[in-house]
Amino acid sequence: MRDRQDWARMRESIIGLGTESSRRTYYPELQNRITQLEETREDLRRSEANLRTLFDSLHDAVLIHDWEGRLLEVNDAMLAMYGVTRDTFRDFTLADYSASPEASQPNKADFPDQLARLRAEGSLVFEWRARRPLAPGADFDVEVSLRRATWYDQEAVVAVVRDVSERKRLEGMLQQSQKLDALGQLAGGVAHDTNNMLGVIIGYADLLIEGLPEGTKVRGDMEQIRKAALHSADLNRQLLGFARRQTIQPLPADLNLLVEVTQKMLRRLIGEQHTLVWKPATNLWHVCVDPSQVDQILTNLVLNARDALGPSGSITLETANITVDEAFHHVHPDAEPGPFVVLRVTDTGHGMSPELQARIFEPFFTTKELGRGTGLGLAMVYGIARQNRGFVSVYSSPGLGTTFSFYLPRHLGGEPAAVAVSDAEPPGGSETVLLVEDEQALLELGTRVLEGAGYQVIPLANPLEALGKVRDGGLQCALLVTDLVMPGLNGIELYQQLHALSPGSRVLFVSGYPSGTLDLESQSAQGRAFLQKPFTRAGLLRKVREVLDA
Numbered sequence: 001m002r003d004r005q006d007w008a009r010m011r012e013s014i015i016g017l018g019t020e021s022s023r024r025t026y027y028p029e030l031q032n033r034i035t036q037l038e039e040t041r042e043d044l045r046r047s048e049a050n051l052r053t054l055f056d057s058l059h060d061a062v063l064i065h066d067w068e069g070r071l072l073e074v075n076d077a078m079l080a081m082y083g084v085t086r087d088t089f090r091d092f093t094l095a096d097y098s099a100s101p102e103a104s105q106p107n108k109a110d111f112p113d114q115l116a117r118l119r120a121e122g123s124l125v126f127e128w129r130a131r132r133p134l135a136p137g138a139d140f141d142v143e144v145s146l147r148r149a150t151w152y153d154q155e156a157v158v159a160v161v162r163d164v165s166e167r168k169r170l171e172g173m174l175q176q177s178q179k180l181d182a183l184g185q186l187a188g189g190v191a192h193d194t195n196n197m198l199g200v201i202i203g204y205a206d207l208l209i210e211g212l213p214e215g216t217k218v219r220g221d222m223e224q225i226r227k228a229a230l231h232s233a234d235l236n237r238q239l240l241g242f243a244r245r246q247t248i249q250p251l252p253a254d255l256n257l258l259v260e261v262t263q264k265m266l267r268r269l270i271g272e273q274h275t276l277v278w279k280p281a282t283n284l285w286h287v288c289v290d291p292s293q294v295d296q297i298l299t300n301l302v303l304n305a306r307d308a309l310g311p312s313g314s315i316t317l318e319t320a321n322i323t324v325d326e327a328f329h330h331v332h333p334d335a336e337p338g339p340f341v342v343l344r345v346t347d348t349g350h351g352m353s354p355e356l357q358a359r360i361f362e363p364f365f366t367t368k369e370l371g372r373g374t375g376l377g378l379a380m381v382y383g384i385a386r387q388n389r390g391f392v393s394v395y396s397s398p399g400l401g402t403t404f405s406f407y408l409p410r411h412l413g414g415e416p417a418a419v420a421v422s423d424a425e426p427p428g429g430s431e432t433v434l435l436v437e438d439e440q441a442l443l444e445l446g447t448r449v450l451e452g453a454g455y456q457v458i459p460l461a462n463p464l465e466a467l468g469k470v471r472d473g474g475l476q477c478a479l480l481v482t483d484l485v486m487p488g489l490n491g492i493e494l495y496q497q498l499h500a501l502s503p504g505s506r507v508l509f510v511s512g513y514p515s516g517t518l519d520l521e522s523q524s525a526q527g528r529a530f531l532q533k534p535f536t537r538a539g540l541l542r543k544v545r546e547v548l549d550a
Contacts, residue, residue, distance in 0.1 A: 061161040064151055067115060069094035072151055081163055083132040092133045099129035099139045114146065118157065123147045130161070140165040172358070173333055195236055195512025196439050199534030201229040203445040206537035207452075233534045236512075250288045250388070252411050255319055255341055256280040258294040263317055266298060270306040270315065279318035287341050288411040293384050300377035301345040301404050308349030308402060316346040322407070334391035339410035346403040352396040360394065381406065426542035428453030431478035433544065435459045436466045436494065437510075438486045442533075446481070449537050450544070463489040470501050477505055479548055484511035495528075508547050510535070 055062065061078035065071045071090050079085060082097055094111050118124045124146040132138045145160040205226035212219035259280070267276050298317075305315045322342050324335045352360070359365050361382040381404075385392040389409050396402035433455045437443040440461060447459045458477065460466045463486050469475045480498060484491040495507045512533035529547045531540065 061163075063097075063159040063161065064149070065094060065157055065159065067155060067157065069111065069115075072156060078161070081161065082130070083134050083138075088134075096133040097131060099131045114144075115157070118146045118148060127164070128161075130163075141168050170333060194232070195533040196442060198229050198233050198236065199512070200441045200445055202226060202233065202534050202536055203442075203449065205229065207445075207448060210537075229534070230536075236534075250290050252286055252288055252413060253291060253294075254284065255287050255289075255294070255343060255408070256284050258289075258291055259298065259317060259319065259343065262295050262298045266302045269299075270302060273312050274306060274309055275314035276302075277314060277316040279316065281319045281321065283321075284319055285321050285339065285341050285410040287408040288413070289388055289408055293388070297343070297381050297384060297406055298345070300381055301406070304377060305345055305347035305349065305402070305404075308347050308351075310349065313348040315348075316344070318344050318346075320344070321410075324407075332391060332393055334386075335407065336389070340390065340407040341410060343406045343408075344403055345406075346401065348401045351398045351400050351402055352394075353398055357394055357396055361392075426453075426538055426545050428455065428541065429545060429548060430454050430456065431548055432456040432458065432476065434466060434470075434475070434477040434480045434482075434498075434505075436463050436480065436482040436486070436491075437461065438463075438483060442483075446540065449540055450481075453541050455544070463487075463491075463494045467494060467497055470498055476502060479544065480505055480507045481544065482507065482509060484509050506547050506550075508543060 056076040058075055058077055061081045062075045063071060063078055064073040070093060074089050079089060082089070084092070098111055114124060114126065124144075126144055128142050128144045130140055130142045132140075141164050143162045143164050145162075147158050149156050149158045205222050209219060209222050209226065212222065259278070263276065263278050270276055302315060302317075309315070320342050321339070323339050324332075324337050326337060329335050329337050360378050362379065365379075382392055385406060385408075390407045392407065393405045394402065395405075433450055435443065435446050435450065435457055437446060437459075438461050443459050443461055447457050450457045458469075458475065460469070463482070466482075467489065470477075480495055482491040482494055486494075489497075491509050491511070495509075498505060499507075508529045508531060510531045510533055529543060529550075531543045535543075
């Protein structure tokens with residue numbers, strides 16, 4: 001009301017400017033009023049500029065639209081997020097900025113349904129599948145917050161949109177990792193329960209084969225039984241590798257040398273129709289790894305690559321040094337920042353879809369026809385990486401091949417040492433061996449194998465009984481061969497107490513599933529030997545002789 005009176009007075013003043021006396025009376029007042037209006041207009045301009053700056057500085061996209069889905073105003077974040085310009089954003093409606101029901105991840109409801117809910121509730125928050133109208137197929141996940149508003153005297157809707165595609169990707173990777181960990185625990189438990197029985201089958205098959213003449217049908221049958229049991233043991237070993245329960249003996253190693261030895265054998269496996277290219281890096285950092293695990297990794301990755309090639313193609317092996325930084329860690333949550341050595345296996349095969357890549361490390365998941373794969377190879381590669389504080393990543397695209405990258409932490413300790421393995425028949429001995437095993441069938445089998453090689457064996461099923469015989473009866477033994485997981489006392493506790501009573505005795509730990517709580521790594525670091533169940537007769541005798549002669 002006051003503004004109207006001022007304008008009326010100003011109007012009268014302007015009309016009255018025609019006379020000299022009027023100009024003298026009203027001109028100063030008019031001039032002041034015009035100055036005030038100009039200052040007010042400048043204040044409004046600055047205020048609008050500040051609001052615009054604030055509006056455009058928001059990280060989230062802001063869209064103001066009417067109830068028909070026509071856009072009225074947007075901020076700069078919206079233009080960048082949806083790939084449009086300030087001149088073109090009004091050319092599209094909300095339907096153009098939303099993924100269609102035919103998309104791979106369709107929205108659960110149409111946008112009009114959400115607007116109907118908004119009318120009833122006043123505000124709304126939900127997840128949505130957004131689309132860039134100028135880039136077909138570039139859909140992405142967003143979180144949308146809607147609120148009713150008034151825009152230049154008309155009803156409108158303010159939508160705040162946040163791109164959550166990266167968050168959902170990381171959540172998916174975390175869920176996948178958790179699922180694999182849970183499957184690993186299950187797989188490890190299954191392997192433990194079957195390893196003891198496989199050990200009995202393999203051991204008695206060895207004993208029977210020794211007593212049967214060459215070329216007889218019975219011996220051939222027993223050899224088939226032994227072969228099947230060893231194959232089952234190999235599957236168990238892969239399960240333990242996936243579950244990260246495989247007992248390892250990591251050594252400082254030059255990964256180039258390990259790959260150099262294995263790739264010669266792999267050339268024969270992939271066939272002459274395929275090309276194997278080996279590109280070792282110069283000045284490669286050392287790693288600390290069990291050499292047998294490198295063989296497992298390479299064999300599985302290269303054979304998978306061969307199967308993806310078809311009738312022809314190439315596989316490339318290469319190594320490199322890499323330092324994982326925070327940016328790399330953000331993309332690969334399994335990767336801890338620091339120096340790593342990477343082994344890459346790249347093929348020129350048919351590649352994989354994103355849906356397939358999401359499942360390749362699951363145990364027993366395979367795309368091969370029945371009888372051509374167990375689905376454990378890549379699961380074991382994943383488990384070996386995690387067991388060695390490393391990680392594995394895959395990059396693939398349909399029709400463009402696949403690259404698996406296996407990362408191991410850089411080793412800053414001692415120099416690599418050569419490891420020699422003898423294929424000679426293991427000799428026996430005459431020393432006294434205290435054999436402690438709570439599985440009766442394995443206890444009887446171990447006793448027969450060791451006595452057959454000349455050792456004096458004291459077999460006991462109870463670790464507490466073994467401890468009592470040493471403490472009370474003065475029992476002396478050159479070697480304790482003990483299972484790790486037993487009731488009453490575990491194998492490490494038994495050895496520690498026996499060693500205090502008989503410091504000269506040595507130990508060989510055996511188990512089908514060593515639990516992490518037994519601190520086997522620290523025992524290995526102190527030179528304690530370990531033999532993984534199931535083992536063969538020759539394997540047991542060779543390890544016993546190795547420990548006694550060390």
